[in-house]
Amino acid sequence: MLKSALALDEAANRKAKTKLTIEGVGMRFSEHGKSVDVLDSLRLEVSEGEFVCILGPSGCGKSTLLNIVGGFLKPTSGAVYIDGEQVDGPDPRRIFVFQERGVFPWLTVEGNVGFGLFNLPKKEKQERIAHYVKLVGLQGFEHSYPQELSGGMKQRLEVARALAVNPDMLFLDEPFGALDSITRLVMRGELLRIWEAERKTILFVTHDIEEAVQLADRVVVMSVRPAQIRRIVEVEIPHPRDISSPRYLKLRDSIFDEIGLAHQV
Amino acid sequence: MKRWESLFWPALVAATGLTVWALGVRLTHTSIFPSPVSVYRGLVELVSKGLLWRYIADSLFRVGSGFGLALVTGVPLGIVLGYYPVAFKTINPVIQIMRPISPLAWIPLSIVWFGVGNLAAVFLIFLAAFFPLVMATINGVRNIPEIYLRAGHNFGLSPAAVLSRVMFPAALPQILIGLRISLGVAWLVVVAAEMIAVDSGLGYLIIDSRNAGKRYDLVVAGMLLIGVIGLGLDTAIARLDRLNFIRRGKSL
Amino acid sequence: MENKDASVVRVEGKHVLGSQRTEASASAIRLRMNAAKYAIAPIAFIALLIMIWQVAADHQAVAILPGPWAVAKGITELALNGLLLKYMVASLFRVTWGFLGAAILAIPFGLFLGWNRRAGAAFGPLIQIFRPISPLAWIPISILWFGVGDLAAFFLIFVASFLPLTLGAMSAVSRIDMVHLNAGRNFGLSKIQLVYRVLYPAVMPQLIVSLRITLGISWLVVVAAEMIAVNSGLGFLIIDARNAGNRYDLIVGAMLMIGLIGLFFDTAMRRLEKLPSVRWGYGRN
Numbered sequence: 001m002l003k004s005a006l007a008l009d010e011a012a013n014r015k016a017k018t019k020l021t022i023e024g025v026g027m028r029f030s031e032h033g034k035s036v037d038v039l040d041s042l043r044l045e046v047s048e049g050e051f052v053c054i055l056g057p058s059g060c061g062k063s064t065l066l067n068i069v070g071g072f073l074k075p076t077s078g079a080v081y082i083d084g085e086q087v088d089g090p091d092p093r094r095i096f097v098f099q100e101r102g103v104f105p106w107l108t109v110e111g112n113v114g115f116g117l118f119n120l121p122k123k124e125k126q127e128r129i130a131h132y133v134k135l136v137g138l139q140g141f142e143h144s145y146p147q148e149l150s151g152g153m154k155q156r157l158e159v160a161r162a163l164a165v166n167p168d169m170l171f172l173d174e175p176f177g178a179l180d181s182i183t184r185l186v187m188r189g190e191l192l193r194i195w196e197a198e199r200k201t202i203l204f205v206t207h208d209i210e211e212a213v214q215l216a217d218r219v220v221v222m223s224v225r226p227a228q229i230r231r232i233v234e235v236e237i238p239h240p241r242d243i244s245s246p247r248y249l250k251l252r253d254s255i256f257d258e259i260g261l262a263h264q265v
Numbered sequence: 266m267k268r269w270e271s272l273f274w275p276a277l278v279a280a281t282g283l284t285v286w287a288l289g290v291r292l293t294h295t296s297i298f299p300s301p302v303s304v305y306r307g308l309v310e311l312v313s314k315g316l317l318w319r320y321i322a323d324s325l326f327r328v329g330s331g332f333g334l335a336l337v338t339g340v341p342l343g344i345v346l347g348y349y350p351v352a353f354k355t356i357n358p359v360i361q362i363m364r365p366i367s368p369l370a371w372i373p374l375s376i377v378w379f380g381v382g383n384l385a386a387v388f389l390i391f392l393a394a395f396f397p398l399v400m401a402t403i404n405g406v407r408n409i410p411e412i413y414l415r416a417g418h419n420f421g422l423s424p425a426a427v428l429s430r431v432m433f434p435a436a437l438p439q440i441l442i443g444l445r446i447s448l449g450v451a452w453l454v455v456v457a458a459e460m461i462a463v464d465s466g467l468g469y470l471i472i473d474s475r476n477a478g479k480r481y482d483l484v485v486a487g488m489l490l491i492g493v494i495g496l497g498l499d500t501a502i503a504r505l506d507r508l509n510f511i512r513r514g515k516s517l
Numbered sequence: 518m519e520n521k522d523a524s525v526v527r528v529e530g531k532h533v534l535g536s537q538r539t540e541a542s543a544s545a546i547r548l549r550m551n552a553a554k555y556a557i558a559p560i561a562f563i564a565l566l567i568m569i570w571q572v573a574a575d576h577q578a579v580a581i582l583p584g585p586w587a588v589a590k591g592i593t594e595l596a597l598n599g600l601l602l603k604y605m606v607a608s609l610f611r612v613t614w615g616f617l618g619a620a621i622l623a624i625p626f627g628l629f630l631g632w633n634r635r636a637g638a639a640f641g642p643l644i645q646i647f648r649p650i651s652p653l654a655w656i657p658i659s660i661l662w663f664g665v666g667d668l669a670a671f672f673l674i675f676v677a678s679f680l681p682l683t684l685g686a687m688s689a690v691s692r693i694d695m696v697h698l699n700a701g702r703n704f705g706l707s708k709i710q711l712v713y714r715v716l717y718p719a720v721m722p723q724l725i726v727s728l729r730i731t732l733g734i735s736w737l738v739v740v741a742a743e744m745i746a747v748n749s750g751l752g753f754l755i756i757d758a759r760n761a762g763n764r765y766d767l768i769v770g771a772m773l774m775i776g777l778i779g780l781f782f783d784t785a786m787r788r789l790e791k792l793p794s795v796r797w798g799y800g801r802n
Contacts, residue, residue: 365779
């Protein structure tokens with residue numbers, strides 16, 4: 001089942017340019033003589049401009065995978081290639097969006113958004129900051145500190161900060177996890193709006209099946225530890241997606257089944 | 266960092282320190298400042314004269330008394346001030362003014378009140394240990410989450426039971442931190458108090474060794490003893506900390 | 518779904534702003550009223566204590582200890598003959614230079630020890646042994662090396678401040694959230710940029726607390742040092758006033774001044790903790 005899914009995958013992607021390649025990546029953590037295999041020979045290709053969700057239960061290693069792709073961890077086997085170059089450390093061309101606590105509390109909204117722009121001349125820097133503050137809907141709060149903002153606003157600030165340096169790729173690690181479910185729905189819409197405006201390649205880690213199906217072009221369903229790719233689900237529904245439509249529900253249910261969850265609570 | 270390294274590096278630093286010390290003494294041809302060896306010999310001398318243990322015991326006794334007094338007066342006061350905001354707002358400014366006054370500045374007054382001797386020294390230690398303990402207890406009580414107290418009342422506990430079964434355990438981590446700081450301060454001050462107000466103990470040893478014959482080897486020996494014993498006291502109380510945490514569980 | 522999102526966002530933004538504004542003005546008024554009300558209680562308490570003090574002083578068997586009025590007169594006397602100012606300046610001078618000197622060396626040292634695990638392990642035990650040694654235990658050595666005078670006082674304050682500040686800096690580094698360091702690296706900061714654009718602002722709140730506490734310690738020590746090792750300053754005043762005629766009114770007056778100056782330092786440092794670029798570091802919001 002895995003083989004056919006991958007083959008379908010590759011055929012579809014042959015048209016778009018490959019941005020990211022995960023090649024046989026495995027990760028083993030050793031402590032006090034005991035070792036745990038968290039990831040096991042993962043292979044994945046992501047095309048430019050794609051929105052890919054990595055879906056799995058908590059603790060299955062998807063955050064570890066994202067950290068490896070982002071260059072914050074070195075895999076114990078295999079390698080990751082972006083634009084053909086091997087990843088060996090963090091890089092401003094691919095920005096990691098943590099949950100809202102990644103925002104720098106000692107800087108204002110302006111300070112945060114402009115954080116990565118230290119090489120720009122003053123005028124251009126200010127224009128960029130203004131543009132991205134507006135894009136995420138934080139106008140009026142330029143001089144506020146993160147502690148004065150709500151959780152959703154802090155999350156948007158972090159996205160603005162990431163976008164301001166114009167990266168090729170964005171990695172988001174359960175960014176909406178700390179928000180209430182209403183704000184989460186709003187934020188998903190915001191993220192899609194921004195993605196359609198700027199067309200970055202996005203890798204989004206989540207444990208929420210609905211979220212994955214609402215957002216992604218492709219959903220990579222992970223197994224439990226040692227994590228492997230169980231299945232890759234293509235979501236070929238154009239945005240805006242109707243979350244009541246039969247097509248959406250069918251895809252969602254197929255993932256429910258894949259993971260083995262009942263349809264009734 | 267490997268296990269052997271956590272022993273190696275400090276040992277290296279210590280060895281380097283001792284070497285620099287010994288060389289410094291030799292190269293500057295100082296006749297007064299002691300070398301590591303002479304400090305060691307001084308310690309041996311104190312032991313053989315039977316003075317060492319007596320001095321240590323005296324200092325520990327004074328610390329114990331002053332600290333104990335601060336404990337039985339400071340913790341209850343702290344609980345009261347922490348729980349009743351009105352009491353706090355009234356009394357706190359006085360505490361804040363008294364707190365920065367060095368215990369040693371109290372020496373003349375304490376001599377007038379208690380004469381020269383153990384009592385004066387214990388009073389100074391009490392003063393030094395009192396304030397940090399009160400402040401930490403106040404903090405501990407103030408930071409008790411409201412929900413714990415509500416749960417206590419919800420289950421029908423009497424005020425005394427709320428105090429002993431909810432408030433005290435909840436404030437305990439902070440109080441223990443206060444105890445640790447307080448004991449450290451008490452140890453600092455006992456040494457200083459002895460330099461002035463009594464005639465035995467480690468602080469006395471330091472001053473007396475210098476005044477009665479420039480025995481700097483004993484001065485430095487005394488300092489090192491103070492350091493090591495102080496570290497021992499601190500470690501002991503830190504262990505207490507760990508025990509309680511494991512048993513009662515820190516707040517979430 | 519998109520339009521709905523936009524309006525929710527706008528509504529959310531306005532809602533927060535609007536409520537913030539009315540909340541702010543309402544609570545400001547409440548604060549001012551409360552401040553007035555609450556100032557009465559401590560002032561009344563202090564007044565009560567002073568009265569008790571006066572009564573106790575008047576009814577002493579032997580008239581040694583001064584009442585509040587005598588102390589006030591004593592302070593005025595010192596202010597008038599210039600000694601109060603002279604001694605205050607001397608004490609403040611010593612504290613400032615000893616403390617600053619220690620801070621300039623101890624903070625980078627402590628940051629380094631906190632950052633580099635091997636260095637921290639190497640110096641840890643040595644620090645733990647020296648920490649409990651009272652600065653006053655250093656007096657014989659300081660007199661040996663520097664004689665009696667300002668230099669000895671600086672040395673003592675330096676010794677008293679150095680280790681607490683080092684430990685404070687080490688502790689501050691250990692509390693840095695890795696997320697911020699990772700974000701810094703992600704944006705392409707060099708090692709040096711990482712230090713002063715992420716590490717330094719991230720440790721600031723803890724450093725300021727450490728500075729405040731150590732300044733308090735310095736103030737305690739300078740007074741004690743002056744009682745023993747120098748010939749001027751508020752600490753010396755206490756000893757001198759006793760030796761030259763049992764002037765307990767001056768002694769208590771000096772103690773009061775010491776307390777007030779110490780309180781002033783503490784309050785000023787706490788103000789620093791309210792700065793917005795640092796305020797985030799203290800407790801829950």
